[in-house]
Amino acid sequence: MGDLFTGLRPAAQIDADLAERLPAYTRNEAIVEASNCLYCFDAPCMVACPTSIDIPGFIKLIQTDDRLGSAQRILEQNILGSSCARVCAVEELCEQACVLAPHEGPIKIGRLQRYATDEVYRDPNGFARAGLVSGAPTGRSVAVVGGGPAGLASAAELRIAGHDVTIFDRQPELGGLAMYGIIPLREPSEVAQWEASQVIALGATAKVGCEVGVDVSGEELLEQFDAVFLANGAGRRVSSISLVGAEADGVEDALEFIEEIRVQRPSDVPVGRNVVIVGAGNTAMDAATIAARLGADVVTCVYRRTQGEMTGYPDEYEHCLKDGVRFRWLTQPVRVLTDDTGHVSGLECRVVVLGEPDIDGRPRPTVTDDVVVIDCDHVLLATGQLREPGLYERFGLDVEWDRPKMTGPFHTSDPRVFAGGDAVLSGKELSVVDAVAQGRDAARAIDAYLEDHA
Amino acid sequence: MADLSTDTAGIQSPNPFWIASGPPGNSLRQVRLAFEAGWGGVVWKTVGGPVIDTAMRYGGLDVYGRKLVGLNNIELISDRPIEVNFAEIAQAKEEFPDRAVVVSLMVETERQAWHEVVKRAEQTGCDGFELNFGCPHGMSERNMGAAVGQVPEYIEMITGWVKEVATIPVLVKLTPNITNIESGALAAKAGGADGVSAINTINSIVGLDLDTWETRPSVNGKGSHGGYAGPAVKPIALHMVSSIAHNPELAGLPISGIGGAHTWQDVAEFMLLGASTVQVCTAIMHHGFRLVGELETGLSNYLDSKGLASVRDLVGGSVERISSFGDLDLNWQVRAKVDPDSCIGCGKCIEVCRDNQVDCIDWENGTVNIGRVAKVDQHECIGCDLCSIVCPVTDCITMEEQPRVLQELNWNGLNAKVGVPGFSDETSGITWERFPAEVAPLVDSHGFHNPSTADTGEPEPV
Ligand SMILES: Cc1cc2nc3c(=O)[nH]c(=O)nc-3n(C[C@H](O)[C@H](O)[C@H](O)COP(=O)(O)OP(=O)(O)OC[C@H]3O[C@@H](n4cnc5c(N)ncnc54)[C@H](O)[C@@H]3O)c2cc1C
């Protein structure tokens, strides 16, 4: 007890186990899969895609061996088509809506999208080759706060419209959670980096390592730019749960843990032998998968509700089970126990029982006095991000609870300030593809605003 | 199990599945494999004068990712010495006496040459001849193959020469590269042929290499037209076989059907349209000799399910169903109907009816994205069948027969009533000026012939 460990498994083994999970389609595999698509009329897959990619169109282009044309179709709707091909919850989006889903199974839209976009991926000139080029200069300028999917999508769209764009991000690299939050099994960080590089190639300026509200003020941005787009995400730190002793050594924010995996060689990231993850959402599942593959002996997710209420996707849950992750349902952590060095040694939890249904019809969890102690040397908190409404206040915006008060699609209480992406979304819409749709459409709203306020 | 044995112009075989003259029947080694697999007969690869084949002699047509829907070739007749072929043919017949061994012949257009080759070939003990008047490439430039088959007089003349010396049945293999294949069959009959084989390959260019702009296949940068075969040609072959079977002057002329046969259903179709054996080439080039096992099982089970004792009961069974357009009942109506339980909501029917027909299909449940189903407006539907053809779900759209509103009417009958005297039935003297008087009541408000829903004016009572 005491410290966390590296080297529990050979580094090469860890690298291999954290490499992108699904292999790329070969040309032949892609054409065969594409040939099964019915080319539906008014295609439901396309309606289900938040960015409305012309799915039957791009699949027909794969089938007829025009891979670049296929990439063009995708990127014209969704500049992060490469990321989305890898990280979208297709089983809840396009592939769920595919008319073949209940029958022979859906067309593998995500993998076909990856095949198509791989045509330009890594090409320093990729976006240009796919027909994404900057428009004639308008002389107007927009500040984009946050270089995640929403910010990048807006920046690309604004450059295509000919506006000057400066992206501010407090992180050292652009990409937001697509860069720092998504595990490499799903998307290698090079994909997010390439996409960001292409937005820069479109002529956007990036100011990284620059926190708005700290390094530059809201007023300054409003003075220097004609409009501001807030795409600052849903916050960084986990929301606090009432957990006594959470400042102990070995208790960590699960997002930070994942971020370490993204910025270092994974085998250099320390992990406990006995890891407890608090939560059963997507971040929890991702952190559990990583901990298990780094070599932790036991990984346990504790969740105060049951499997039926967990927000992680069923396939992520399956992957976790295959990695040997255990789940303790109906368990509410209350206190971190430490050893004499101050390092976490266990998590004291209370048993939860399900009571009468609440107004949504879900059984209400009630914490009992029954205590369970789970021994552990590493606790990862994955209980949702903590929003940062302070930023909105610094722009003088009306705030509703912890988000900017919206006065219309993408419009905040200040007509010069727009917001979108995770910053304004919640629930299942906290996703890369929704952020891209928001960024793109917000850019159109900003463009219209600039037109009206010449 | 039904009896599969057949007789084509006196050539007996234990089943109707023959190897067509081509790459699969070019040597004893192959024919052994074929007969061991169960093929009932072989038409040996055409023998004749010396030839030299090119490398790259085939071109495949893939459709929607399906391989070899069509096959183009520029291969010539057998490139093996004629005496080697004859020795192997004799050996094959000796080893498999119950199988049909037919020798395909092609020599230059000289009476003497034909006499010699026929006499020599008969010494092999083969069961019959097939005269190759069909090869559309390579040999036709040397005034053989299709160069003969496109001129009925030559067919008759050469068939006559062969019949002067042959003591075994003679089939004439016809080329489809002719305006009316019946003229070729009539000439063969006039020359004394015991039967015909149809069809040979169709002139084709299968495609280009879009990088180099060369043809496929390309022989060191150059190409030539070839002969087209495989599943894509089956409908053309079926029509040609049926037109021979249907021609009263050719009644009873035995036919060996060829062209795109691949499944037991294809074989049954050829037989129902008049063929007594069916020859297969491209399907073996795609799947090997083994395929005959599935042909045999499938066809036997089909015959059993129909209660037929012999495969011979199929031959010609559909010929009388083929009529001419002028005899078709214009007042018989069907309407498309979607089974909402099997509809998967792909919308293909909606789009094609909108873009090609009368735009009478829509979603039954409005704007629902998942779980939507199509519904046909029965009042507007003209019963064309396009939607059911494109629907990806088998039996989801059915064409439902409608109660008769107007009594049977066909073009010939209409013409007899209102046509201009002096015109024949099918050329018709019906003009738009004369049309409305008799037929306008059958036209719906959009101008479509739609007897079920039109304001029928004074309908002729049923
Ligand atoms: C662990 C994890 C796994 C996920 N997995 C998936 C997945 O598999 N599929 C999927 O679709 N989605 C996934 N998501 C969600 C997805 O990453 C987000 O919904 C998406 O990145 C939101 O994009 P965004 O641009 O709105 O915000 P973010 O990606 O959060 O970007 C916001 C950016 O703003 C910057 N920023 C914030 N405040 C400031 C400031 N004051 N000054 C300067 N910069 C600032 C941040 O540094 C950040 O770069 C996952 C999220 C997490 C946490």
Ligand SMILES: Cc1cc2nc3c(=O)[nH]c(=O)nc-3n(C[C@H](O)[C@H](O)[C@H](O)COP(=O)(O)O)c2cc1C
């Ligand atoms: C249903 C149908 C109706 C057609 N009607 C006509 C016609 O009125 N006039 C004409 O010149 N060709 C007509 N054609 C022939 C087409 O113009 C075309 O030559 C033929 O279908 C081959 O092309 P395709 O393989 O693209 O269908 C018709 C074809 C189809 C399938």
Ligand code: SF4
């Ligand atoms: S719903 Fe499925 S089959 Fe239809 S177009 Fe979309 S991917 Fe193709």
Ligand code: SF4
């Ligand atoms: S049968 Fe023809 S007209 Fe009727 S619904 Fe189908 S496509 Fe339309």
Ligand code: SF4
């Ligand atoms: S084509 Fe068939 S499955 Fe598709 S919507 Fe129409 S009826 Fe339904």
